[in-house]
Amino acid sequence: xxxxxxxxxxxxxxxxxxxxxxxxxxxxxxxxxxxxxxxxxxxxxxxxxxxxxxxxxxxxxxxxxxxxxxxxxxxxxxxxxxxxxxxxxxxxxxxxxxxxxxxxxxxxxxxxxxxxxxxxxxxxxxxxxxxxxxxxxxxxxxxxxxxxxxxxxxxxxxxxxxxxxxxxxxxxxxxxxxxxxx
Ligand SMILES: CC(C)(COP(=O)(O)OP(=O)(O)OC[C@H]1O[C@@H](n2cnc3c(N)ncnc32)[C@H](O)[C@@H]1OP(=O)(O)O)[C@@H](O)C(=O)NCCC(=O)NCCS
Numbered sequence: 001x002x003x004x005x006x007x008x009x010x011x012x013x014x015x016x017x018x019x020x021x022x023x024x025x026x027x028x029x030x031x032x033x034x035x036x037x038x039x040x041x042x043x044x045x046x047x048x049x050x051x052x053x054x055x056x057x058x059x060x061x062x063x064x065x066x067x068x069x070x071x072x073x074x075x076x077x078x079x080x081x082x083x084x085x086x087x088x089x090x091x092x093x094x095x096x097x098x099x100x101x102x103x104x105x106x107x108x109x110x111x112x113x114x115x116x117x118x119x120x121x122x123x124x125x126x127x128x129x130x131x132x133x134x135x136x137x138x139x140x141x142x143x144x145x146x147x148x149x150x151x152x153x154x155x156x157x158x159x160x161x162x163x164x165x166x167x168x169x170x171x172x173x174x175x176x177x178x179x180x181x182x
Contacts (some may be wrong), residue, residue, distance in 0.1 A: 002097050012123050017115040019072035019084060019109055019123070026073055029080050030056035036159035042141045043102065053178045067117070068127050074103065081107040084116050086124040086133065087100045096132040097124055114150045121151065125179045134176035138163055149173045152182065 012019040012108035033039075048055045061069065063071040063085070070083035082103035090097045103113055121133055136159065138145045147153075153175040162172045 002069050009072060010072075010123075012072070012119045014115055014119060016113055017119065018075040018078075019119050020075060021069045022063055022071065022073050024057070024060055024064075026080060027056040027060055030060070030073075032175075033080075033082060034102070036105055038087075038105055038129070038143060039102050042144065043100070045165075057161055070097075070128075072120065074101075074112065076107060076110070076112050082110065082116070084113075084120050086120050086128065088128055088130060095130055096134060097128065097130045099133050099135045113147045117147060117151045121182050129133060131179040132176055134174065135180075136172040136174050138165060139171040139173055145173060145175070148177075151177065153177045153179075172180055 010019075010021050031051055031053045034047070034056065035049070036051075037049060040047060040051075047097035049055070063069065071083065072088050073080050074082040074084055084099070084101040086097045086099050089093065091171065100115060101116065101120075113171065119162065124130055124133060133153075134156075135148070135153075139158075145155075154177070156174045156176050159172040159174060161169050163170050
């Protein structure tokens with residue numbers, strides 16, 4: 001049975017940056033934010049390009065299945081500006097989760113994402129029963145590496161030539177944050 005998510009139950013805020021569960025009405029805005037090759041070049045190919053309203057609708061329907069939520073809309077000063085997700089793993093990795101995120105390009109370089117990452121990690125350690133959050137960043141994405149470092153993530157290694165993105169082979173830099181350091 002699918003349960004409803006109460007809008008306030010999972011609202012996480014530091015005052016100016018807020019994470020909240022998705023609602024179906026986010027689809028047009030999500031397509032506007034996500035339909036950008038400068039975002040696509042930094043994400044896995046599972047993130048479509050071009051990014052259509054139908055893609056946004058499918059994504060929102062999928063993430064609304066999870067209670068407690070694993071994905072949030074990021075609001076800055078009350079405006080929806082990007083996405084962040086903490087995705088629990090399975091099998092022997094089930095005490096871990098992977099984090100992923102993007103901001104619409106007009107909101108880059110304002111220090112928003114480190115604040116969103118801190119909120120999301122605190123939530124995941126508190127509510128999802130996990131003890132480790134990790135992710136991989138393409139070697140050329142220095143901004144995202146800085147975001148993770150500012151949030152206390154530790155660089156654990158480099159997966160050499162493990163990624164092909166838009167025809168370019170690159171390294172993936174692996175980062176992790178442990179609950180005791182979060
Ligand atoms: C990566 C992203 C999330 C950063 O979020 P943000 O809120 O703009 O991050 P910040 O404002 O904290 O800026 C990031 C840091 O990177 C630095 N930075 C940005 N571009 C840089 C570059 N080319 N070289 C060196 N440092 C750079 C900034 O100076 C800042 O560091 P500082 O605070 O120490 O000065 C955002 O740019 C984005 O959504 N990009 C597209 C999607 C994406 O890359 N997602 C992550 C996939 S792993």
